[in-house]
Amino acid sequence: MSQPGATSQPVKAKHQRLILVLIALAALIGAALLAAWALRSQASYFYVPADIASNPPEADRAVRLGGMVEAGSLKTNADGVTIRFVVGDGKARVPVQFKGIVPDLFKEGSGVVAEGKLGRDGTFVANNLLAKHDEKYVPREMAGMSADQARKTVEETR
Amino acid sequence: MHGFANPARFLRLARSLTMPLLMAGLVITGASLVWGLLGAPAEKLQGDSVRILFVHVPAAWLGMGGWTAIAVASLTELVWRHPLAGIGARAIALPGAVFSALCLITGSLWGRPAWGTWWVWDGRLTSMLVLLFLYLAYLALADAANRDGAGQSRIPAIFGLVGAANIPIIHYSVLWWNSLHQPPSISMGKSAMAPEFLWGLLAATLGFSLLFGAVVLMRMRAILADQQAEARLRRRAMEAADA
Numbered sequence: 001m002s003q004p005g006a007t008s009q010p011v012k013a014k015h016q017r018l019i020l021v022l023i024a025l026a027a028l029i030g031a032a033l034l035a036a037w038a039l040r041s042q043a044s045y046f047y048v049p050a051d052i053a054s055n056p057p058e059a060d061r062a063v064r065l066g067g068m069v070e071a072g073s074l075k076t077n078a079d080g081v082t083i084r085f086v087v088g089d090g091k092a093r094v095p096v097q098f099k100g101i102v103p104d105l106f107k108e109g110s111g112v113v114a115e116g117k118l119g120r121d122g123t124f125v126a127n128n129l130l131a132k133h134d135e136k137y138v139p140r141e142m143a144g145m146s147a148d149q150a151r152k153t154v155e156e157t158r
Numbered sequence: 159m160h161g162f163a164n165p166a167r168f169l170r171l172a173r174s175l176t177m178p179l180l181m182a183g184l185v186i187t188g189a190s191l192v193w194g195l196l197g198a199p200a201e202k203l204q205g206d207s208v209r210i211l212f213v214h215v216p217a218a219w220l221g222m223g224g225w226t227a228i229a230v231a232s233l234t235e236l237v238w239r240h241p242l243a244g245i246g247a248r249a250i251a252l253p254g255a256v257f258s259a260l261c262l263i264t265g266s267l268w269g270r271p272a273w274g275t276w277w278v279w280d281g282r283l284t285s286m287l288v289l290l291f292l293y294l295a296y297l298a299l300a301d302a303a304n305r306d307g308a309g310q311s312r313i314p315a316i317f318g319l320v321g322a323a324n325i326p327i328i329h330y331s332v333l334w335w336n337s338l339h340q341p342p343s344i345s346m347g348k349s350a351m352a353p354e355f356l357w358g359l360l361a362a363t364l365g366f367s368l369l370f371g372a373v374v375l376m377r378m379r380a381i382l383a384d385q386q387a388e389a390r391l392r393r394r395a396m397e398a399a400d401a
Contacts, residue, residue: 018237025319032323036334044336045280066336103274105203113338130273135343137208137351139199 046113052124053092059120065094066113066132074108087112087124094118098126105131162242165382172375180372187365194358201355207271210264211355216363217261220370221289222325224254225318228296229325232318235311242378244311247318248300249377253370255293262286273338281331282339285324292321 036043046066047057057063065087073086082099085108096114106112111132116125162168194212201208228247235243265283266276277283300314332341343351351359 014237021233021236021319028320028323032327036327036330040334043281043331043334045278045338046336048336066338103272105272106274110203128274130275130278130338132338133203133272133340135340135350137211137343137355138202139352139354140202140205 048089049087049092049094050089052094052118057118060117062115062117064113064115065096065124066111069108069110069112071108087114094124095122096124096126098129102129103131105133165241168242169379169382172379176372176375179368179375183365183368183372186361187369190358190361190365194362198358199354204272207268208355210268212358212362214261214264214268215359216366217257217264218286219363220366221254221258221261222328224250224257224370225289225292225321225325228254228318229322232315235315244315245378245381246374247314248381249374251293251296251300252377253373255290255297257370258286258290258293262290278338280337280339281335282328282337285328285331289324289328292324296321
């Protein structure tokens, strides 16, 4: 596989290739970073409440809203299947309404991604909910259980 | 490193390493997966579905690690023209593709109970799917280049380097962009994962890595054997033509 140039001046050819490849790599990484920077808003999977507050989407445009379900905000309507809760990100809060079955991991104080539309009254009407959990993994027995969780665990083992 | 430019020397080492790697890999992987299934505790929120972690995370790491190794081999191929570099990269591509596919499949199975969906087009899932497609493209390209004859491994090597741009994108996708997938649990010596899960995960990763290494050595030996057989056939054909 040796080339004429490589046999007469092996070190030089090798270094030339190394420099060329490194320059190409630097250009490639730069291009990838620029692309990622340009995509920073488009590649996001959802808007956070602060985005909705500063730049509200047109009514009836399908968007996704992600954030934390505020503790104590989850309420069930009189019909028994429609729930209302508030999604917050520490900067802004958006009330959400949803009718249907929620994922198992959907609960207050946990992450959620709601798919739907922002109504004219400022309430987000979701047609689908996805639960977003955090990066912490804690065994069930060790999880400094609250009375509520302890009761649930006991119910599950029954 | 250039000591292994002589394939006979490399083959001796590879032959003696393959079986120990394979056996240790099978034992460690098997033990850690059985422990993950029966011994590991259930997770606070996710319950038993957390056990898929012990396959999903090692598969994701090995899928990304595999392409990183292809990129290093490609650099070695392009700059130093090491005769084993292209063969190594070709050998890595298949298990890399398998582990990427395993990561996507187990992730989908895990996403249904944890998130409420089999698939979403968020940054992490999409960039991981792109990695699988890159592997499949690499396999096809390296195969075609090999059929064109020895010394044609430069195009797959360039592709291997270019494709490496996707690896940091996979890693940072959950930090740069809002995504349904959670940020990494383990970073720079810190772990947001309880030790019960962490040690099982590290053991499973070690086991799968040993299996990965064994498969790569087997495939490198197979590719070298193929090349030798082909060279012998060509020599015979030439002798026959001369006679």
